[in-house]
Amino acid sequence: MSSHSDDNRHDNRQESFRELLRSLRVWDTELPRFDPGSAPADPLPLFQQWLRAAAEAGAPEPHTMSLATADADGRPSVRTLMLHDADERGWHFATHRTSHKGQDLAVRPQAALGFYWAAVGRQVRVRGTVTAASAAESRADLAKRSTGALAAALVGHQSEALASLSDLARASDAAWERARREPDAPADSWTLYVLEAEEVEFFQGDEQRRHVRLAYRRTEDGSWARELLWP
Ligand SMILES: Cc1cc2nc3c(=O)[nH]c(=O)nc-3n(C[C@H](O)[C@H](O)[C@H](O)COP(=O)(O)O)c2cc1C
DSSP: OOOHHHHHHHHHHHHHHHHHHHHOOSSOSOOOOOOGGGOOSSHHHHHHHHHHHHHHTTOSSTTEEEEEEEOTTOOEEEEEEEOOEEETTEEEEEEETTSHHHHHHHHOOEEEEEEEEGGGTEEEEEEEEEEEOOHHHHHHHHHTSOHHHHHHHHHOOTTSOOSOHHHHHHHHHHHHHHHHHOTTOOOTTEEEEEEEEEEEEEEEOOTTSOOEEEEEEEOTTSOEEEEEEOO
């Protein structure tokens, strides 16, 4: 049973947490302007330009993004991933086919990506259909990455229950050793995925909350329609 003073301590902690949240600010720095009138007909060059601008403005890890998927029952999940490329085919990322997200994508190949670069007050949202690349292309993509990326892929078992951290340390040591010795080692479940966008939305934050939102939607003939959205 909790005592009166435990309850007080809990209330104080909760209040100080809420004060912290209220004291934090967004869009409190000088932000770039975005003129949607000068935006290109296709979202890809604008996305590349925004990622580059975020990197140049010092946004930490601007190539990381949230990936949202849903399972067979429609239950959503979200997690952070690295962007490997964005080109005419779509937005590329890699993970284990056997992971939670890999299983989601196998039953529902629709997903959404979210990027937020606080340094420039910009958000990009992408929604579309995801396709798994071939084993050869997945392996070639991994080959371009670091020894650490190969070691992580070789550890495997992603999203399975882990009995202890020492089990992880053992598997990781073995994977690093193999990755150094055998740079072409197969990482069977590691898969490159490409999300072909159907919608891409660009959001430019504004100190006066007059945020600019520009949404691109792919039309039946394969071109892009654009419209502004209320913030
Ligand atoms: C900055 C950052 C980058 C990450 N990049 C990847 C990635 O590229 N691929 C990946 O499988 N997991 C990556 N992860 C781990 C995922 O967020 C997630 O924990 C893992 O993929 C398991 O997700 P799942 O259980 O939903 O399948 C990254 C995590 C962080 C914090």
